[in-house]
Amino acid sequence: MAEESKDDFTVLYEITQKINSILDEQDLLEKVLEIAMAHLDAERGYVLTSDESSPGGFAVVVFKNFNARKDATEYAASSSVIKKVLDSGEPVLAFDALSDERFEASRSILAQRILSVICVPMRLQEKITGAIYLDSTRSRGKFNTETMKFLSVFGSLAAVALENAKEYGHLRNENTRLKNEISSVRLFPGIIGRSKAWKMALDLVQRVIDTDVSVLITGESGTGKELIARAIHGQGRRKDRAFMAINCSAIPEQLLESELFGYKRGAFTGANVDKKGLIEYAEGGTLFLDEVGDLPVSLQAKLLRVLQEREIRRLGDGESKKVDMRVISATNKDLREEIKNGRFREDLYFRLNIVEIHLPPLRDRVEDITVLIDYFMKKACEVHGRQAKKISADAMSRLLKHPWYGNVRELQNSVERAVVLSRGEELTEADLKLQEYSEEELLQSGLTLEAFERKLVEKTLAETGSNRTRTAEKLGVSLRWLQYRLKEWGSQKDQQDG
Numbered sequence: 072m073a074e075e076s077k078d079d080f081t082v083l084y085e086i087t088q089k090i091n092s093i094l095d096e097q098d099l100l101e102k103v104l105e106i107a108m109a110h111l112d113a114e115r116g117y118v119l120t121s122d123e124s125s126p127g128g129f130a131v132v133v134f135k136n137f138n139a140r141k142d143a144t145e146y147a148a149s150s151s152v153i154k155k156v157l158d159s160g161e162p163v164l165a166f167d168a169l170s171d172e173r174f175e176a177s178r179s180i181l182a183q184r185i186l187s188v189i190c191v192p193m194r195l196q197e198k199i200t201g202a203i204y205l206d207s208t209r210s211r212g213k214f215n216t217e218t219m220k221f222l223s224v225f226g227s228l229a230a231v232a233l234e235n236a237k238e239y240g241h242l243r244n245e246n247t248r249l250k251n252e253i254s255s256v257r258l259f260p261g262i263i264g265r266s267k268a269w270k271m272a273l274d275l276v277q278r279v280i281d282t283d284v285s286v287l288i289t290g291e292s293g294t295g296k297e298l299i300a301r302a303i304h305g306q307g308r309r310k311d312r313a314f315m316a317i318n319c320s321a322i323p324e325q326l327l328e329s330e331l332f333g334y335k336r337g338a339f340t341g342a343n344v345d346k347k348g349l350i351e352y353a354e355g356g357t358l359f360l361d362e363v364g365d366l367p368v369s370l371q372a373k374l375l376r377v378l379q380e381r382e383i384r385r386l387g388d389g390e391s392k393k394v395d396m397r398v399i400s401a402t403n404k405d406l407r408e409e410i411k412n413g414r415f416r417e418d419l420y421f422r423l424n425i426v427e428i429h430l431p432p433l434r435d436r437v438e439d440i441t442v443l444i445d446y447f448m449k450k451a452c453e454v455h456g457r458q459a460k461k462i463s464a465d466a467m468s469r470l471l472k473h474p475w476y477g478n479v480r481e482l483q484n485s486v487e488r489a490v491v492l493s494r495g496e497e498l499t500e501a502d503l504k505l506q507e508y509s510e511e512e513l514l515q516s517g518l519t520l521e522a523f524e525r526k527l528v529e530k531t532l533a534e535t536g537s538n539r540t541r542t543a544e545k546l547g548v549s550l551r552w553l554q555y556r557l558k559e560w561g562s563q564k565d566q567q568d569g
């Protein structure tokens with residue numbers, strides 16, 4: 072007897088060492104069940120722990136040799152035993168469940184011909200945090216008072232280990248959350264946002280930073296595509312080399328090829344000297360192809376070759392030159408749609424889009440609006456030498472309701488303009504000038520067609536936060552037409568857009 076309890080003591084000591092080193096809740100409970108079953112030579116068993124979302128306040132977490140599909144009815148077989156243990160906090164032992172009068176009510180035990188049953192609570196001080204249930208159909212009197220004592224102590228030890236594992240899991244989650252928060256704040260100063268959608272995008276950004284994979288950044292205009300592209304470059308291992316941004320829609324089509332690829336002297340009339348192409352300037356660094364969806368199809372093939380062969384050939388040059396660069400591209404077009412319509416090469420799309428980072432529109436991340444307003448307000452006050460301002464409640468509720476078709480750019484412009492225009496300490500709704508242009512204003516008589524055209528363009532530019540690509544799309548005109556007209560009108564708006 073003394074020998075036996077010493078044995079049990081040693082066993083318990085070893086078990087404690089073992090289970091205390093398991094920090095994952097599920098792993099721990101599996102081990103607990105495994106040890107209990109092995110030590111008591113039980114056939115079946117399960118562990119249940121407190122679970123607020125379950126009707127009885129407890130749920131089965133691990134089980135062995137129960138038929139998983141029939142589990143509900145099988146567990147129900149032991150529910151009277153379990154209930155007793157959880158209610159009383161006392162262990163239950165039945166040497167012979169068939170003839171034990173305590174189980175008269177429990178027809179399921181009879182039906183399943185369970186001969187020996189043992190169930191002990193997992194107790195943490197006065198609180199019952201779970202229970203371990205074991206049974207056997209093999210022989211009567213399989214479990215005895217010694218095994219019950221052993222299992223009771225074991226149950227309490229398991230409860231402590233479980234509590235530790237839970238606490239550890241909680242701390243680990245908290246730690247990961249804080250780490251994420253710190254690193255995105257530290258990694259991306261000046262990139263503001265706290266919505267879940269924005270954080271998910273930043274998480275993706277973080278994961279591609281230390282790689283060389285081609286990234287395609289998509290999103291409506293003004294959502295921060297260029298900002299993100301610069302951040303990827305600025306935090307990556309190529310940060311000390313060039314960030315070469317090429318706006319594929321800003322260079323006139325007939326010049327684009329020679330601008331991008333460069334030329335050799337004598338390649339065409341007027342090519343008096345060798346000229347380095349813009350792509351070559353990205354050597355060692357990052358090539359940022361902005362508005363890549365606007366690249367003419369003829370040049371898409373040439374670009375694809377550069378990306379595949381990692382070499383570039385100037386116009387009129389017989390030889391090519393190796394290039395080493397990371398490629399980031401951006402577009403506010405739906406490239407899959409462009410592919411369908413034959414305006415974008417699918418093979419180029421797959422080259423550019425190893426990882427897509429989609430930036431959701433501002434109206435889908437309302438939580439970001441307030442923090443962005445705060446940020447842009449402080450910035451504008453600093454830049455324009457104004458005293459710090461507050462924002463009136465009316466103005467704020469108007470800002471939160473605005474659809475922000477021009478996204479962050481439109482918000483930034485509105486806030487900055489309001490800061491400059493406002494006289495008081497508070498930005499008011501009037502300062503924000505968010506009202507839509509009215510139809511009547513546009514359709515007033517006495518306008519020449521050209522004046523009407525200009526008014527309509529300006530209205531649309533205002534709506535898109537001065538974004539030319541979107542404006543052209545909305546008006547159903549080509550970007551080149553729009554650029555031409557803007558130049559002609561000498562519009563200031565032309566300068567604003569990146």
Ligand SMILES: Nc1ncnc2c1ncn2[C@@H]1O[C@H](COP(=O)(O)OP(=O)(O)OP(=O)(O)O)[C@@H](O)[C@H]1O
Pocket residue numbers: 261262263264290291292293294295296297298299402403479480483538569
């Ligand atoms: N999350 C943000 N935090 C701070 N500033 C932002 C954020 N997102 C965008 N901005 C600012 O908004 C403006 C527009 O961003 P950006 O030029 O990167 O947009 P875009 O997606 O490239 O637009 P477009 O498609 O029109 O070229 C920039 O001044 C940028 O700094």
Ligand SMILES: [Mg+2]
Pocket residue numbers: 296297361401569
């Ligand atoms: Mg851009």
